[in-house]
Amino acid sequence: MSKVLIQMSMSLDGYVAGPNDNVLPLHEWMFAGPGSPLGEELPTPDQQIFNELRAVTGAMICGRRLYDITHGWNGSTPFGAVPVFVLSRSVPAAIPSGTTSFTFVTGGIVSAVAQAKDAAGGKDVYVVGGASIDQQVLDANLVDELRVDLVPVLLGRGIRLFEIVSWH
Numbered sequence: 276m277s278k279v280l281i282q283m284s285m286s287l288d289g290y291v292a293g294p295n296d297n298v299l300p301l302h303e304w305m306f307a308g309p310g311s312p313l314g315e316e317l318p319t320p321d322q323q324i325f326n327e328l329r330a331v332t333g334a335m336i337c338g339r340r341l342y343d344i345t346h347g348w349n350g351s352t353p354f355g356a357v358p359v360f361v362l363s364r365s366v367p368a369a370i371p372s373g374t375t376s377f378t379f380v381t382g383g384i385v386s387a388v389a390q391a392k393d394a395a396g397g398k399d400v401y402v403v404g405g406a407s408i409d410q411q412v413l414d415a416n417l418v419d420e421l422r423v424d425l426v427p428v429l430l431g432r433g434i435r436l437f438e439i440v441s442w443h
Contacts, residue, residue: 284425336400352375354401356375
């Protein structure tokens with residue numbers, strides 16, 4: 276049975292993206308060291324986590340903003356042929372071709388989760404974000420598992436997954 280999971284990296288001060296949507300300081304840990312795309316041979320434990328996530332993922336959900344920022348991953352996400360369901364108000368005029376199929380869902384997060392579960396073939400549905408989509412799926416009580424990779428950096432500002440409440 277498919278489960279819906281969110282796995283994301285977060286800075287020590289609670290940001291999931293820095294200013295100008297910069298996520299590099301939050302994600303380079305996954306690809307640094309031996310086994311990196313720079314040509315080393317053995318995978319790091321962090322890359323093993325990523326590879327395990329890819330192995331259990333049958334479908335993905337993201338928001339239109341992330342889709343636009345990544346330019347639709349130029350048609351091929353790091354998850355290859357895993358279908359991506361993009362929560363959006365509209366369908367773009369052009370969709371890049373590649374190994375990934377994109378379905379634009381205009382009926383809300385409940386519809387996106389239902390369609391992704393159907394497509395996942397019993398594997399997990401990975402909600403890749405961004406923060407707004409993660410918040411929507413959490414608010415709708417549709418998340419089975421939330422994984423947060425706490426990265427030892429301070430961003431100081433940007434986008435938070437959870438708002439900090441000030442107690443006076």
